[in-house]
Amino acid sequence: MTLPELDYAGIFDVSPNPYLILDLRLNVVGANRAYLASTGCDLSDLLGRRAWDVFPADAETRERSIASCERAIRTRRVDIMAPQRDDGPRVQATGDEAGKRYWCVTHTPLLGRDGAVTAVLQHPVDVTERERLRNIVGATRGDGAPPAPAPAQSGMAPRVPGSHEANPAIQEESDRLRGLFEQAPSFMAIVRGRNHCFELTNRSYTQLIGGRKVIGLPVREALSELKGQVFFDLLDKVYASGQPFVGKGIEVWFENGAGEDGDRQRRIIDFVYQPILTPDGAVSGIFVEGNDVTDSHDATRALHDLMQTLELRVEQRTTELRSTEEKLHQAQKMEAVGQLTGGLAHDFNNLLTVISGSLEILRRRVEAGRLDAIGRYTDAAQGAARRAGALTQRLLAFSRRQALDPKPTDVNGLVVGMEEMIRHTVGPDIAVDIAADPDLPLTLVDPGQLENALLNLCINARDAMPDGGRLVIAAGCRQSDGVDDADEMPAGDYVSLCVGDTGVGMTPETQARAYEPFFTTKPMGEGTGLGLSMIYGFALQSGGQVRIDSTVGIGTRVWLYLPRYHGTAEVPTAPSAPPMGAEPVHSARGERILLVEDDVFIRSLAAEVLRDSGYEVLEAGNGREALHLLRLAHRLDLLVTDVGLPGGMNGRQIADASRALRHGLKVLFITGYAANKALGDGQLEPGMEVLTKPFDMEDLSRRVRGLIGG
Known part of the structure; x- marks a missing residue:
């Protein structure tokens, strides 16, 4: 089975090791079955809460937990709580004294593809029996260290020598101690002397090394396959220095104890080498204790691989979606091109027919010597040429390729200057209201194109009110931060020009196509379908936006948003007209x-x-x-x-x-x-x-x- 075919989510969920996933604010965002089973909680009870708030814990424990998580996030390394005592790593205790449980908690940062920490994996291990064993040994010996029992070949913990033999209570406690040592889920062993001879092992340790009998043998002889795997050097260092060593996630390869030649087994272990001191402080041996964390380590690795695989799949899916969108956009573009060329062919063929027909009649009349009324045909040809020019300008405006001449413009003044023309254009059945903002700033725009856009909007409004109505032209200001704006306006300061009517309104389908070239709801021959597309292209080319709000039976409002200009207006000076019959201001003199x-x-x-x-x-x-x-x-x-x-x-x-x-x-x-x-x-x-x-x-x-x- 190849790696991508594995069910990583399933591995995480069925892992026998309890796991809790915390986000970067240290809130619970996930847990596997083992964790829920060990706590007796439902996932809904945990989500959104902090892990140490789920069960009672003292303030010191809570602070240590928070600090451990924050270290894992900051260093991007696995963090185990700092040593609490000299005999092992810090543990978290929960419950009262009678039912107190001890937990060794590790926090593993989960990294994304960019190497940034995305979450924290919390792995609590119940080490209650180990801690009770240590407490009992410490109380018995009075030095807080594991006992120094006599050699025993059975692998069981020997009886503690001395006065314990004569004291039934102590003997009973010693027997219970041996039972705990033998049955502890953690693997334990005691090695003595500079050669590190095995003096004692428990059942878990014997299972870890494949059932071999090692009591009395030096570690280098009993576990010769560990040569080159740092363990021998670590034992020597702890024995020489008297300082404990804590190992986390160490990979080790053991020979199979069943006697199969060349068969090796990989395990991942967390362990502690704790020096055993004599009353005068000399090192007499080493207490070995740890846990086989292979399953939890592999599950964590599988979870990490799952996250990377999911991110890769999301990236691949995103690429596929983008490719599909590009193909769709290309199809839509080709459809728009087809519609555009069809409309162009229709309109230009009409204009060319007028021009060519007028020229043909002119040629015939000139050849026949009939020069009367030929001005009618030259006017028709020139008129068609002008309409063709206007059509190309609308197309250029739609495609945002027209040549603009932007100037600081007072929109209020422009609207007022066009008021009489607009009233004549819309007719007496439509009331025209103009609402100006006295504090309206300037905008940088081509004033001629803005006049064309405003006139087009007013004509559209007139056509939407065949039985009369009300036309409102309002100028104002608008500021957008580009984030919370409902219309998704780019951030900036705008001057707005709104044209509203009380006409028939547009359906959502019509609004969706309003900017398409040659799309019109007017009868054949009464509209080119380029009005709004020209306005849309002009606004975007000027650095602005267009928005439409329309309801069938109520009316339509179209907003033009143009960029605010922070300078001063240019006041044009109109040239004075020359006296009647006077020569032009300038005539050519051979320039x-x-x-x-x-x-x-x-x-x-x-x-x-x-x-x-x-x-x-x-x-x-x-x-x-x-x-x-x-x-x-x-x-x-x-x-x-x-x-x-x-x-x-x-x-x-x-x-x-x-x-x-x-x-x-x-x-x-x-x-x-x-x-x-x-x-x-x-x-x-x-x-x-x-x-x-x-x-x-x-x-x-x-x-x-x-x-x-x-």
Whole structure:
């Protein structure tokens, strides 16, 4: 049978040795059958209590027990109570004098896989008979040591010589002493002289060594198999020093006493070598006493192996669960990708149909020379292109990849500034209440994206109240410690923006899918299903959270939690409008622009528009070409660059290199997919702006004019 197939829990439970398991606070968390049988308690009587509180014990015993447990935990080693007398280890006594029981208690630390102590194993051994024997011997001899009997070959304890023969009471006590010695569960022996000749052994000792007759023989001859197992050297040391030796958990191999050649038996023993002193203090022999703890030792080892095996199984099971979860997440991701691509194909095909159809009609009319009303078709194509751009921005917001321009923002002011627009959007049948917190701090967020998110939430609320109702917009603060938070919010300080309605509400199933792209409960053609997913992506990209609370028939509340900003707000200064008929604030006068764009068609269109506006344009398709032109140009007023470029250098790196060569050079990034890493998590330096694709060429001219003339 291999080791993992053993029933370790069963071994612990059926072990004949009593065991109690204590946690690190020294409370009982387990006990085996032997312990319960020896105490007469049910497990329910012990759990949660301290071991020394189960049975009456004096204060000194309780303190010794606590100290022993704490030493075992601190040192991570087996602890036996420190010696109480010179003749053996400390024992714990329970009961009154007439029925007093003595217990030798050991505490074994149980270690986890990381080597840390996880529990303590308490093993009490009943040594009452041994202690009574020692007390009797001490009272008889008056020196507290075992008797020094005359040699006897029978293995039985001899009669104590002297006046005891003439005293019937003492003789009776001596006979009882011999009986106790012979029948004691602990193995005992007395060896005499420097050669350690066996003078006396009890039944337990004879059984331990396989039934051999050893009386009168030196230990080295009687137990020759112990050579090399430290016991002979220990006997010599105790005899020479007069100091006792206590051994715990010592492995010993005995030859089988039945006469089978080469058959050896392994035992684990706890023992004491106690020197026997003459009246003048000289060592005349050694009293050997101990217990065969093989079963309890193996059970403890099996229990330890069981714990390690259980931990390994738990670790393996955890790994399997993680693997299963990853497969499930992958399946869910593929399902979401399928739903996403299906929705994209539907919406973009509609938009492409409008664009291609409008261009086709334009081509036919231009070929036929019919130029009347062609503006209607150009407007339709441009409108479809703008809707496609808005769709991609929503997708980027959902995936948290849109280019944000975070600024310190006053949410109260933003809401108040949008109030009129919101009222017009939701209509007269819906009452709009705005609740602001006068002490509301600032938040660091892209104000334009926050306006879009708020407007989307208000439109959703309007659609949930077709018969009218009440819309509440409330701003406030929230602090989360990340531990006791019921919503599992990450720790931090947040500014909250809540939009609540009294509409139809959402079922739990709908709430669970609310953030999925293209999932909508609205009729076909009345919703893209990207509103909440865009809001969710925007909030997370901004370092915040979104929470939904909805009840069918009562209404819905959506909270936006945005990170608090501890600085001061930036107060924008609106440019004054030029007088009617006046020239623009700035017109191009041949300023030089470096345009970096890998798409040839976009680059040619942008260059043509900028040249038509009066600028000199240098064109590059990648970073290497851009840096080459940058070194050749004696003058440069603006860098316009795409963010994602081939050749190993992105637009941000080109901008950094350009600014290193030309300090303070202004930069306009143009991108349709602006990863936070490339743009420094949205924290752009002064003189840098972002223009998101797709864009109108007029927008490009206006942004360039603003940067160069700024």
